[in-house]
Amino acid sequence: MEWITVFSPASIGNIGPGFDVLGMAIKGLGDTVQARKIEKGIIISSLESKHPLTNDPEKNTVTLAAREVLNQLGINGGIEFRIKKGLPIGSGLGSSAASAAAGAFAANYLYGNLLTKEQLILPTTKAEETVSGGFFADNTAPALLGGATLTRTLSPLDVIHLGTITNAKIVVVTPDIKILTEEARKIIPQHVPLKDVISNMAHTASIAAAFSKNNYAFFSKSLHDVIIEPARSSLIPGFYEVKQNAILAGADGVTIAGSGPTMFAITHSEEIAEKVKRIMIETFQKNGISAQGLVTEIDVEGTRLI
Amino acid sequence: MEWITVFSPASIGNIGPGFDVLGMAIKGLGDTVQARKIEKGIIISSLESKHPLTNDPEKNTVTLAAREVLNQLGINGGIEFRIKKGLPIGSGLGSSAASAAAGAFAANYLYGNLLTKEQLILPTTKAEETVSGGFFADNTAPALLGGATLTRTLSPLDVIHLGTITNAKIVVVTPDIKILTEEARKIIPQHVPLKDVISNMAHTASIAAAFSKNNYAFFSKSLHDVIIEPARSSLIPGFYEVKQNAILAGADGVTIAGSGPTMFAITHSEEIAEKVKRIMIETFQKNGISAQGLVTEIDVEGTRLI
Numbered sequence: 001m002e003w004i005t006v007f008s009p010a011s012i013g014n015i016g017p018g019f020d021v022l023g024m025a026i027k028g029l030g031d032t033v034q035a036r037k038i039e040k041g042i043i044i045s046s047l048e049s050k051h052p053l054t055n056d057p058e059k060n061t062v063t064l065a066a067r068e069v070l071n072q073l074g075i076n077g078g079i080e081f082r083i084k085k086g087l088p089i090g091s092g093l094g095s096s097a098a099s100a101a102a103g104a105f106a107a108n109y110l111y112g113n114l115l116t117k118e119q120l121i122l123p124t125t126k127a128e129e130t131v132s133g134g135f136f137a138d139n140t141a142p143a144l145l146g147g148a149t150l151t152r153t154l155s156p157l158d159v160i161h162l163g164t165i166t167n168a169k170i171v172v173v174t175p176d177i178k179i180l181t182e183e184a185r186k187i188i189p190q191h192v193p194l195k196d197v198i199s200n201m202a203h204t205a206s207i208a209a210a211f212s213k214n215n216y217a218f219f220s221k222s223l224h225d226v227i228i229e230p231a232r233s234s235l236i237p238g239f240y241e242v243k244q245n246a247i248l249a250g251a252d253g254v255t256i257a258g259s260g261p262t263m264f265a266i267t268h269s270e271e272i273a274e275k276v277k278r279i280m281i282e283t284f285q286k287n288g289i290s291a292q293g294l295v296t297e298i299d300v301e302g303t304r305l306i
Numbered sequence: 307m308e309w310i311t312v313f314s315p316a317s318i319g320n321i322g323p324g325f326d327v328l329g330m331a332i333k334g335l336g337d338t339v340q341a342r343k344i345e346k347g348i349i350i351s352s353l354e355s356k357h358p359l360t361n362d363p364e365k366n367t368v369t370l371a372a373r374e375v376l377n378q379l380g381i382n383g384g385i386e387f388r389i390k391k392g393l394p395i396g397s398g399l400g401s402s403a404a405s406a407a408a409g410a411f412a413a414n415y416l417y418g419n420l421l422t423k424e425q426l427i428l429p430t431t432k433a434e435e436t437v438s439g440g441f442f443a444d445n446t447a448p449a450l451l452g453g454a455t456l457t458r459t460l461s462p463l464d465v466i467h468l469g470t471i472t473n474a475k476i477v478v479v480t481p482d483i484k485i486l487t488e489e490a491r492k493i494i495p496q497h498v499p500l501k502d503v504i505s506n507m508a509h510t511a512s513i514a515a516a517f518s519k520n521n522y523a524f525f526s527k528s529l530h531d532v533i534i535e536p537a538r539s540s541l542i543p544g545f546y547e548v549k550q551n552a553i554l555a556g557a558d559g560v561t562i563a564g565s566g567p568t569m570f571a572i573t574h575s576e577e578i579a580e581k582v583k584r585i586m587i588e589t590f591q592k593n594g595i596s597a598q599g600l601v602t603e604i605d606v607e608g609t610r611l612i
Contacts, residue, residue, distance in 0.1 A: 021508045152512045152527065153505075160524055162515055191497045197533065199459075200503065201510045202327045206458045208511035209468055212518035218466060221458065227503065 001036045003082075004109060008033070008102035008303040010087055011094035012170075013138035013258035015148065017203040017225040019188075023094075023138035024148040024211075025299035026170055031098040032306070033062055034082040035106035041078040042066050049085035061096045061127045062103035068123030069107040073114060079107055091174050092258035094139030098303075100127040101143040105303045117144045117302065122157050133182050139258065146302030148211040162211035164300045165219050169273040171246070171265040172257065173280040173293040179235050184259030187231050196226045216268050223253025223266060236261050238287035242280050249279045270295065307342045309388075310415060314339070314408035314609040316393055317400035318476075319444035319564035321454065323509040323531040325494075329400075329444035330454040330517075331605035332476055337404040338612070339368055340388040341412035347384040348372050355391035367402045367433045368409035374429030375413040379420060385413055397480050398564035400445030404609075406433040407449040411609045423450045423608065428463050439488050445564065452608030454517040468517035470606045471525055475579040477552070477571040478563065479586040479599040485541050490565030493537050502532045522574050529559025529572060542567050544593030548586050555585045576601065 010029035015022040042063045044055040057063035066079050081103070087095040104124040108115045124140040137159055141149035147164040151157075192200075203222045210218035233239040233256065242263060246254040250272035251265035265276050277293040284291035316335035321328040348369045350361040363369035372385050387409070393401040410430040414421045430446040443465055447455035453470040457463075498506075509528045516524035539545040539562065548569060552560040556578035557571035571582050583599040590597040 018507060018511065020504045021511060150508065150511050150515060152508050158527065160512060160515055188500065190500050192500060192503050194494065194496050194498060194533075197498050197503050197506065198326045201324060201507050202456065202458050204507045205324065205327060205456050205511045205514035206466060208514045209456060209466055209518045212515045221464065227500075 001038070003034050003036045004106060005306050006033045006035065006102045006106045006109070006303060007031070007306045008098040008105065008143050009146070009299040010098060011139045011142040012264055013094060014228065015207055016223040016253065016255040017200040018207060019228045020136055020138055021151055021204055022148060022207055023142040025142040025146045025302055026172065026296050027299045028294055028296040029087055029093060031086050031102050032084040033102040033106055035079050035110060037110050038078040038080045044081045044083060046082040047085070048083065051089045053085055053089060061100035061131050064130055065100040065103035065124050065127035066107035068126050069104045069115070069120065070111065072123055073111060075111050077111060079110060081106070088174060090178050090180060092179070092256065092260045092262040093172070094143055094258065096131045097124070097128050097139030097143045100124045101140060101303045103127065105144070109305070118159070120144055121159055125157065134185065142302070144303050146300045147298060150208055162208055163214060164298050165211060165214055165216050167216050167268050168219060168298055169267050169270055170296050170298065171251065171267070171273050171276045171280065171293065172262060172296060173264070173277060173284070173291050174262040175236065175284045175289045175291040177237070177261050177289060179260045184232055184235060187235065188228060189231060192227055199224070199226050219266065220252035220268070223255050225255055229255050232256050232260055236263070237289060238284060239263070241287065242283045245279045245283045246276045249276045251276045307344070309340050309342045310412060311612050312339045312341065312408045312412045312415070312609060313612045314404040314411065314449050315452070315605040316404060317445045317448040318570055319400060320534065321513055322529040322559065322561040323506040324513060325534050326442055326444055327457055327510055328454060328513055329448040331448040331452045331608055332478065332602050333605045334600055334602040335393055335399060337392050337408050338390040339408040339412055341385050341416060343416050344384040344386045346382070350387045350389060352388040353391070354389065357395045359391055359395060367406035367437050370436055371406040371409035371430050371433035372413035374432050375410045375421070375426065376417065378429055379417060381417050383417060385416060387412070394480060396484050396486060398485070398562065398566045398568040399478070400449055400564065402437045403430070403434050403445030403449045406430045407446060407609045409433065411450070415611070424465070426450055427465055431463065440491065448608065450609050452606045453604060456514055468514055469520060470604045471517060471520055471522050473522050473574050474525060474604055475573050475576055476602050476604065477557065477573070477579050477582045477586065477599065478568060478602060479570070479583060479590070479597050480568040481542065481590045481595045481597040483543070483567050483595060485566045490538055490541060493541065494534060495537060498533050505530070505532050525572065526558035526574070529561050531561055535561050538562050538566055542569070543595060544590055545569070547593065548589045551585045551589045552582045555582045557582045
């Protein structure tokens, strides 16, 4: 049978204030998966990854998501996968979500393309839950649809596709430390003062308006999170110094990507973006931590055949 | 000197989940103000109001807002006002904000029209603060601009004009009870469980997207407030019965307008709207409370010359 090749982009959950609500896909990083029909079984015949990763089909989100889709369609066939893991694991860039999205997309495509991308969000999110320990769509939905998404409710799962911001530059810097999603969730305050609720509601809504209207000016002022960032920043050595230096270099906003440790900054200027990337990496290095950086944009396509 | 006539619409603060963040203007109710230049002093020469209301220029928001505008412009002239109060006071429909918006608009128009409506939000909100006891733009901004607005921050005051939803029908029902804004604020929880924060953030952002995209489908599912409504509903006898009956009659969402006691419901259908209005009024009556209702739409113009 013919092989197909599917790419699924990295994504930034929360987009700052929108904890468990917002997410956006970014260009330049992602997972690539080759897939073909086989008679039975969902298997991984090859796996390329810089970091240790299981090829057990009961534990890898590519195969878990593919199984969810075939189960949902009531199809009894099989799929063979070859996985090229492009995303670092546990970095806060939606690694397991990208793999799940690619697996779900491939399974649907190989077996008649009966589901829309919107309909793939549920099986993809179920598969990611197995690995991440929580049912959240803030990485799976943007990885599938591209642009930014808003999870209105988890039960039933209801996701709004917001749109994109064409002229936003996104600076992504990943320090070489590990944060587990579960650990990052434990540190979050369980009760929030009303004034902080109002601030995060306002900035989350402002980001939703920015993506709905393709308006960078609104986005530029809205990367302001007074609930999650103060807690999670303690897991990233040098966080406030990196943030301050990025702002001084011209970034309009800087915060944590998903559950971290990746940080991201926004600007409208390619030149500022390069400067911000450099200073963020240097500041991590001054704190004794090596870091990798990337200047990128919002990915509007989401998971796709390549 | 020539008289001008200014109309400013009623508005619904919060729009459900967006406490102190969202607000929208509605058609069919509002305050009308006539104004003309005089040599000095800002005075009220006539006041028509169904309810007791001060004509003391130091206490009425029409004149307070006019003074703020003239002070801001550094103008030493005067204005004579004739006020026709169309809005009930203390109903949750932005009565003092509509008056303030009309006063600010008139003062600016009579003295050279130097400020934009956006620039009138600050003096209007300062004037309203004197009466309402708090500095909030969720009624003043939509009363001025029309459509729906989002207050990103209060200090500095930064408001985003979201847009409108053309095919939304708004049912407004005001029971004959009084709730003071200050009293309605005291009852609100000062700490909020994280899961409720996430829910209100998601629904507030979803309303922002709905107005940004002129999308009633998004709006229809988003009038869901788990923070303020559970507290403030206790001030409105029969609240849950009225809400339930409205939903049974076909409303897509029902909650409190601003600090109440007015309740509002949304639907896309004129026919359902009339049915919902009737059942809401009847349910209040069964609870021993008379009520007035109106089927209306979103006002897109805001404060204007008529």
